[in-house]
Amino acid sequence: MNSPADVWTMILSLMEADMTATTINTWFDDAKAISLDASRFVLYTPSNFKRDIILSRYVPTIQKALHELFSADFDVTVLGEGELEEFSAAQPAPEEPSFLPGTEEYTFERFVVGSSNKFAHAAALAVAEKPGKNYNPLFIYGESGLGKTHLIYAIAHKIHQNHPNLRITYSKGDAFTNELIQGIREGRNQEFREKYRSTDVLLVDDVQFIAGRESSQEEMFHTFNTLYEDGKQIVFTADRSPKEMLRLDDRLRTRFEWGLPVDIQPPDYETRVAIIKNKAIRRGMNLPEPVLQYIAENITSNVRQIEGTVNKILAFQELMGESVDVNTVIRAVQDMYKDKTDFLPSPDVIIEEVCKFYNIEDSALRGQGRTKDTALARQIAMYQIRRMTNLSLKEIGKEFEGRDHTTVMHSIDRVEKLMKSNPEIAEIIKDLNTNINARYDT
Numbered sequence: 001m002n003s004p005a006d007v008w009t010m011i012l013s014l015m016e017a018d019m020t021a022t023t024i025n026t027w028f029d030d031a032k033a034i035s036l037d038a039s040r041f042v043l044y045t046p047s048n049f050k051r052d053i054i055l056s057r058y059v060p061t062i063q064k065a066l067h068e069l070f071s072a073d074f075d076v077t078v079l080g081e082g083e084l085e086e087f088s089a090a091q092p093a094p095e096e097p098s099f100l101p102g103t104e105e106y107t108f109e110r111f112v113v114g115s116s117n118k119f120a121h122a123a124a125l126a127v128a129e130k131p132g133k134n135y136n137p138l139f140i141y142g143e144s145g146l147g148k149t150h151l152i153y154a155i156a157h158k159i160h161q162n163h164p165n166l167r168i169t170y171s172k173g174d175a176f177t178n179e180l181i182q183g184i185r186e187g188r189n190q191e192f193r194e195k196y197r198s199t200d201v202l203l204v205d206d207v208q209f210i211a212g213r214e215s216s217q218e219e220m221f222h223t224f225n226t227l228y229e230d231g232k233q234i235v236f237t238a239d240r241s242p243k244e245m246l247r248l249d250d251r252l253r254t255r256f257e258w259g260l261p262v263d264i265q266p267p268d269y270e271t272r273v274a275i276i277k278n279k280a281i282r283r284g285m286n287l288p289e290p291v292l293q294y295i296a297e298n299i300t301s302n303v304r305q306i307e308g309t310v311n312k313i314l315a316f317q318e319l320m321g322e323s324v325d326v327n328t329v330i331r332a333v334q335d336m337y338k339d340k341t342d343f344l345p346s347p348d349v350i351i352e353e354v355c356k357f358y359n360i361e362d363s364a365l366r367g368q369g370r371t372k373d374t375a376l377a378r379q380i381a382m383y384q385i386r387r388m389t390n391l392s393l394k395e396i397g398k399e400f401e402g403r404d405h406t407t408v409m410h411s412i413d414r415v416e417k418l419m420k421s422n423p424e425i426a427e428i429i430k431d432l433n434t435n436i437n438a439r440y441d442t
Contacts, residue, residue: 008033014065044079051080099170106153112278114271120262124151128158131201131233135260141238142264145302148237152203169199173209177216197226201233208238212247224255246423272296279310294326345436347385347399353435354381366400379411386412
């Protein structure tokens with residue numbers, strides 16, 4: 001359902017068929033819609049005289065317009081002077097959006113701003129303060145763990161705080177796809193569309209995962225158009241810019257770039273020090289300057305890893321009862337400095353992520369399924385296992401119902417050739433790498 005103010009604008013438009021512009025201006029010029037639920041519409045005017053006239057003459061006309069809009073009957077309440085405060089005090093506190101509990105720390109106040117993210121922070125704050133008015137859509141992109149999700153939650157918190165009546169809908173790109181597939185299977189397409197197309201604020205995290213998925217892109221295209229034309233705020237995050245999403249439909253790419261694309265870079269040294277200090281203080285630690293410097297010099301990749309380092313130091317201190325100095329920190333987080341080559345995901349994790357990406361069952365991927373998508377997914381899984389683990393060709397074959405090493409070799413060779421000739425396959429491999437590595441991020 002739209003916001004009360006939007007509905008009131010539509011009601012006034014419909015009422016023009018039953019009364020003159022002079023009548024509308026006389027009795028409704030300062031009227032404001034306060035609330036709209038499943039059965040009642042609440043209107044406010046600061047004049048008790050106007051309130052009495054509206055109640056005695058125009059409530060049936062308002063109800064008629066509401067019925068025309070929603071095909072349902074509504075009670076109409078009109079508040080006058082001094083009644084708005086009493087009505088507001090009696091209302092229950094606005095319900096927190098279902099995705100916000102547990103995200104209390106992801107606010108603008110707790111976001112550490114530095115040169116690498118200053119522009120993205122300013123754009124996100126501007127959107128949160130005036131949703132639908134500034135930078136629509138806002139597209140925040142950057143590598144994993146740099147603060148994109150923090151900003152998208154901060155936007156949600158700020159909008160909910162300032163505009164509690166606005167409906168906020170959040171989804172991750174892969175969840176959007178899975179929800180759509182489930183809706184198609186269960187015949188709930190309309191329910192899916194109503195959820196996303198009737199919202200006031202749409203937030204989609206990791207939107208890159210809809211690229212290359214025809215039905216998901218189709219739904220996102222129409223959802224985007226509906227919300228954009230209605231002046232609703234749209235915010236996306238992704239691990240790359242729209243122009244780098246090679247499998248993304250051109251019509252979506254241009255829409256993603258309509259508003260403001262902003263990037264977040266890895267934090268510089270000064271920002272890393274500020275982040276470490278901020279995280280430590282919030283965990284009740286006051287780290288010595290040499291410790292701050294050591295962590296900032298050695299943990300450089302992303303904010304998430306910095307937070308994991310602080311958490312591990314705190315746990316080490318609590319469990320071992322040792323004071324925090326550089327030597328303690330080295331022992332506590334030495335495994336965090338391993339090269340990427342030391343990271344070895346299990347074959348099960350790789351297969352699970354490939355299955356999720358292609359929306360196929362584990363048994364089909366490992367088994368004898370011969371559909372085009374299943375066969376390609378199986379070959380990609382073999383390629384990823386070979387590239388990301390130390391398993392031999394024979395050991396890889398055992399993961400797929402005992403296929404021999406020549407089959408595995410053929411699959412790996414085919415994927416390598418496809419990556420050279422087909423940019424979309426190369427991008428799929430990149431997406432899978434992101435998903436697999438994310439399973440092991442600190």
